[in-house]
Amino acid sequence: MPDINQIIDIAKECGFTAAAELNVEKLKFFPEVRDMCAADKCHAYDKKWVCPPGCGTLEECEARIRAYKNGVIVQTMGELEDEFDFETMGDLMKNHAESFKVFVKKIRPLFPKILPVSAGDCSHCESCTYPDAPCRFPDIATSPMEANGLLVSQVCEDNGIKYYYGKNTLAYTSCCMFDLD
Ligand code: SF4
Numbered sequence: 217m218p219d220i221n222q223i224i225d226i227a228k229e230c231g232f233t234a235a236a237e238l239n240v241e242k243l244k245f246f247p248e249v250r251d252m253c254a255a256d257k258c259h260a261y262d263k264k265w266v267c268p269p270g271c272g273t274l275e276e277c278e279a280r281i282r283a284y285k286n287g288v289i290v291q292t293m294g295e296l297e298d299e300f301d302f303e304t305m306g307d308l309m310k311n312h313a314e315s316f317k318v319f320v321k322k323i324r325p326l327f328p329k330i331l332p333v334s335a336g337d338c339s340h341c342e343s344c345t346y347p348d349a350p351c352r353f354p355d356i357a358t359s360p361m362e363a364n365g366l367l368v369s370q371v372c373e374d375n376g377i378k379y380y381y382g383k384n385t386l387a388y389t390s391c392c393m394f395d396l397d
Contacts, residue, residue: 238287245365284393
């Protein structure tokens with residue numbers, strides 16, 4: 217079984233700009249964060265199994281995450297030309313999602329089970345089966361941080377990772393839970 221530093225090294229090899237141990241016990245699950253999903257700004261609310269209400273109640277999401285003892289937090293930070301640099305924003309999100317996919321693929325064989333919690337919603341299928349049929353890939357489906365009631369800035373702060381890097385910067389953050397023993 218690898219140790220936490222080996223997992224962090226694997227994360228860094230995957231292209232993240234920051235990676236650190238995640239204190240699962242310290243995580244806080246906010247109903248207010250979860251409630252923001254209902255505004256449907258990301259167009260995934262009630263459309264995917266990994267988002268509310270398909271992903272279960274806040275309590276169920278918390279129990280799912282708290283079933284793990286260990287985790288890592290990973291982040292991709294980039295600089296924008298200005299606050300309207302949507303192209304770089306999109307590229308950053310794409311790069312982060314790709315790094316996260318590679319990371320999860322690399323560490324999955326090291327643990328009997330893992331729980332990835334991502335910066336965006338699940339994109340494993342062209343079209344999600346929700347709500348007509350069960351999730352096609354429940355083992356690899358990734359639920360967004362916010363859908364689980366996690367306030368990204370707080371999770372970063374509690375785990376020694378910066379959230380805000382200054383004007384015209386942007387950072388995407390994801391987590392992955394597992395048990396080291
Ligand atoms: S794996 Fe496919 S079916 Fe399952 S949540 Fe993701 S997109 Fe939907």
